[in-house]
Amino acid sequence: MIRVVIVDDELPARELLREFLAADEDCEIVAECANGFEAVKAVAQHDPDLLLLDIQMPKLDGFEVIELLDRSPVVVFVTAHDEHALRAFEVHALDYLLKPLSQDRFRQVMERVKRSVGHHDRQPLAGMATSLRARPLQRVVVRGDDGAIQVVPVSRMDYVEASDDAILIATAGVKLRKQQPIGELAAQLDPDRFVRIHRAYVVNIERIEKIELYAKDSRVAILRDGTRLPVSRSGYQRLRELL
Amino acid sequence: MSTTRRTLTRGALALYAIAAVAATATASSVFFLWARGASAGLAIAAALPPSLLLGFIALASRFLCSALPLRSTSRMSIAVAHAGSAAAASGLWVLTWKSWVPILNRQAAASLAPDYSVLFGLGVLLYLAAVAVHYLFLEIDALREAEDEVLRYRVLTREAELRAFKAQVDPHFLFNSLNAVASLCGSRPLEAREMAQRLADFFRLILRLGALERITLGEEIDLVDRYLAIEKVRFGDRLTTHINVDDEASRCMVPPLLLQPLVENAVRHGVASMVEGGTIDIVATLDNHMLRILIDNPADPDRVDARGEGIGLENARGRLSAVSEGRAMLQAREAEGQFRVVIELPR
Numbered sequence: 001m002i003r004v005v006i007v008d009d010e011l012p013a014r015e016l017l018r019e020f021l022a023a024d025e026d027c028e029i030v031a032e033c034a035n036g037f038e039a040v041k042a043v044a045q046h047d048p049d050l051l052l053l054d055i056q057m058p059k060l061d062g063f064e065v066i067e068l069l070d071r072s073p074v075v076v077f078v079t080a081h082d083e084h085a086l087r088a089f090e091v092h093a094l095d096y097l098l099k100p101l102s103q104d105r106f107r108q109v110m111e112r113v114k115r116s117v118g119h120h121d122r123q124p125l126a127g128m129a130t131s132l133r134a135r136p137l138q139r140v141v142v143r144g145d146d147g148a149i150q151v152v153p154v155s156r157m158d159y160v161e162a163s164d165d166a167i168l169i170a171t172a173g174v175k176l177r178k179q180q181p182i183g184e185l186a187a188q189l190d191p192d193r194f195v196r197i198h199r200a201y202v203v204n205i206e207r208i209e210k211i212e213l214y215a216k217d218s219r220v221a222i223l224r225d226g227t228r229l230p231v232s233r234s235g236y237q238r239l240r241e242l243l
Numbered sequence: 244m245s246t247t248r249r250t251l252t253r254g255a256l257a258l259y260a261i262a263a264v265a266a267t268a269t270a271s272s273v274f275f276l277w278a279r280g281a282s283a284g285l286a287i288a289a290a291l292p293p294s295l296l297l298g299f300i301a302l303a304s305r306f307l308c309s310a311l312p313l314r315s316t317s318r319m320s321i322a323v324a325h326a327g328s329a330a331a332a333s334g335l336w337v338l339t340w341k342s343w344v345p346i347l348n349r350q351a352a353a354s355l356a357p358d359y360s361v362l363f364g365l366g367v368l369l370y371l372a373a374v375a376v377h378y379l380f381l382e383i384d385a386l387r388e389a390e391d392e393v394l395r396y397r398v399l400t401r402e403a404e405l406r407a408f409k410a411q412v413d414p415h416f417l418f419n420s421l422n423a424v425a426s427l428c429g430s431r432p433l434e435a436r437e438m439a440q441r442l443a444d445f446f447r448l449i450l451r452l453g454a455l456e457r458i459t460l461g462e463e464i465d466l467v468d469r470y471l472a473i474e475k476v477r478f479g480d481r482l483t484t485h486i487n488v489d490d491e492a493s494r495c496m497v498p499p500l501l502l503q504p505l506v507e508n509a510v511r512h513g514v515a516s517m518v519e520g521g522t523i524d525i526v527a528t529l530d531n532h533m534l535r536i537l538i539d540n541p542a543d544p545d546r547v548d549a550r551g552e553g554i555g556l557e558n559a560r561g562r563l564s565a566v567s568e569g570r571a572m573l574q575a576r577e578a579e580g581q582f583r584v585v586i587e588l589p590r
Contacts, residue, residue, distance in 0.1 A: 010479075013426060015430060016426035056515070100424070151545065
C-alpha cells in the first residue's frame with residue numbers, strides 16, 4: 001500500500017487528487033494539508049511514501065517544504081505554473097503534474113511512483129533544494145528542535161555564524177539553528193547585501209555600525225546592536241570592495 | 244504609396260502655379276498694350292519674359308509661406324512679411340519690364356510701356372493670390388498629417404490595451420479555475436457547470452468592456468464581482484469580500500479594467516498568500532464631484548515578492564492619468580498588516 005499525503009491550499013484541487021487516488025486500490029491517503037506548515041508536520045508524523053505537493057502556497061512554498069523535511073518521500077509536484085516544472089526535477093522530485101490535472105497523466109505518474117517507491121533513497125533533499133533555489137534568496141526557512149517552523153526574510157537577518165556543521169542565524173536578538181554549511185547559504189544570498197567577513201561569519205552590511213582595527217591585520221566589525229564579529233583580512237577586502 | 248502620390252501632386256501644382264501666374268500676367272499686360280495700339284505679337288514678346296519671372300517668384304513664395312505657418316505665426320508678421328515681399332516681387336517685375344522693352348524694340352518702346360502703377364498693382368495682386376494658394380495647400384497637408392497622427396495614435400492605444408489585457412488576466416487564474424471545474428465535475432457536477440459558465444461570462448465581459456473607452460463604475464464592479472465569485476470557489480472560506488458602492492458612484496465613468504487587476508492583486512497578496520486567507524473590502528463613494536474608490540486587503544509584512552504589485556499599480560496609475568489629464572490620483576498605503584489602494588477621480 002502506498003501511503004500518500006496531499007498538499008494544496010485550494011480545496012477543489014485537493015478534492016480532485018482525492019478522487020483520482022480513490023480510483024487506485026494501491027493508494028491510501030494518510031493526510032490532507034492546506035498549507036506547507038501542515039505538510040511538514042504531516043510528513044514527520046506519518047512518514048508517507050508519496051507527497052503530492054502544490055508549489056504556490058502561502059508563507060511556505062512547495063520547495064521550502066521539501067527543504068524542511070528530515071526524510072523525504074517520493075515527491076510529485078502539482079502546479080499551474082509550468083515554469084516550475086524544470087525546478088521540480090532539480091530538487092529531485094520524481095515528476096510533476098500540471099493543473100488542470102489530466103487523469104491519464106495522473107495514472108502514468110502513479111505508475112512511475114509505484115516503480116520508484118521502495119527503491120527510493122529517503123535521505124533529505126534539503127541541500128539539493130536550497131542549492132537550486134532562485135537567487136538571490138529572499139527568505140530562509142528554519143525548523144526548531146520543537147518542530148516549529150520559522151520563515152525569516154533575509155532582510156531581517158543580522159548575521160550568520162558557522163557552528164560545527166550547522167549555522168546560527170541571528171535575527172531580532174535570537175539565534176536560529178539550521179543544518180546547512182555556511183558556504184552554501186552564503187552563495188545564495190544577495191552579494192550586494194551580505195558579505196562573508198570571516199570563514200565563520202556572513203554579515204548583513206546594513207547592520208554594520210563601524211569597523212575597528214583590533215590588532216595588526218586583524219579587525220572587528222561592530223554591529224548596530226553592539227555585537228562584535230571578527231573580520232579576516234580577505235573579509236576586509238571584500239567589505240572594502242562593497243562599501 | 245500615398246506619400247509618392249502627394250509629392251507628384253505637389254510638383255504638378257508648382258508648375259501650374261508658375262503657368263497660372265505667368266499666363267495671367269502675360270494676358271493682362273498684352274490686353275493693356277493692345278489697348279494702347281501695340282501689335283499683338285510684339286505685345287506678347289514684351290510681356291512674356293517679365294511674366295515668367297513673376298511666375299517663378301510667386302512659386303518661390305511657398306518657402307516664405309512654410310516658414311511662416313498660419314497656425315503659429317502672428318497675423319501681423321504674416322501681413323508685414325507678405326506685403327513686403329509682394330512689393331519687392333512686383334517691383335522686380337516692373338523693373339524687368341522696364342529694362343526688357345528697350346532691348347526688345349527701341350522704336351516701339353514708348354507704345355510698349357504700359358501704366359507702370361497699374362502693372363505694379365497687378366504684380367502685387369498676382370503674388371498675393373499665389374500666397375493664398377500656397378497657404379491653402381499647406382493647410383490641406385497639415386490636416387492630412389493630423390489625420391495620420393490620430394490614426395497612428397489609435398493603433399498604438401489599441402496595442403497598449405491588448406498588452407494591458409494580457410497583463411491583466413493571469414493565465415494561472417485560468418489554469419487553477421479550470422482545475423476547480425475538473426474537480427467539481429466529479430463531486431458536484433451542477434456546480435462545475437455553473438463554474439464553467441461563470442468563467443465564460445467573465446472572459447466575455449472582460450473582452451467586451453476592454454474594447455470600450457469608458458464604462459460605468461457599476462459595470463466594472465459587476466466584472467470584479469464575477470471575478471471574485473470564481474475565486475471564492477477556489478479559496479472557499481479563506482476569501483471574504485465586502486463591496487459597497489453608492490448608486491451615484493456606480494454611474495460614474497471610469498476606464499475599463501481599472502479595478503479588476505487591482506482586485507486580482509488583492510486576492511493574490513491578501514488571500515492566496517495568507518494561510519488563514521482574508522477579507523477584501525471595496526468601497527466607492529461620490530463626494531463633491533470626486534469619485535473615491537478604496538480597495539483594502541490584508542498583507543503579510545514579511546512577504547518577499549512585492550514586484551508584481553508595483554507593476555499592477557503603475558499600469559493603473561498610467562491609465563488613470565491618461566484619461567483624466569493628470570487630475571486623478573492613485574495611492575497605495577500599507578500599515579498594520581493592511582494594504583490599501585485609494586483612487587480619486589474627478590467626475
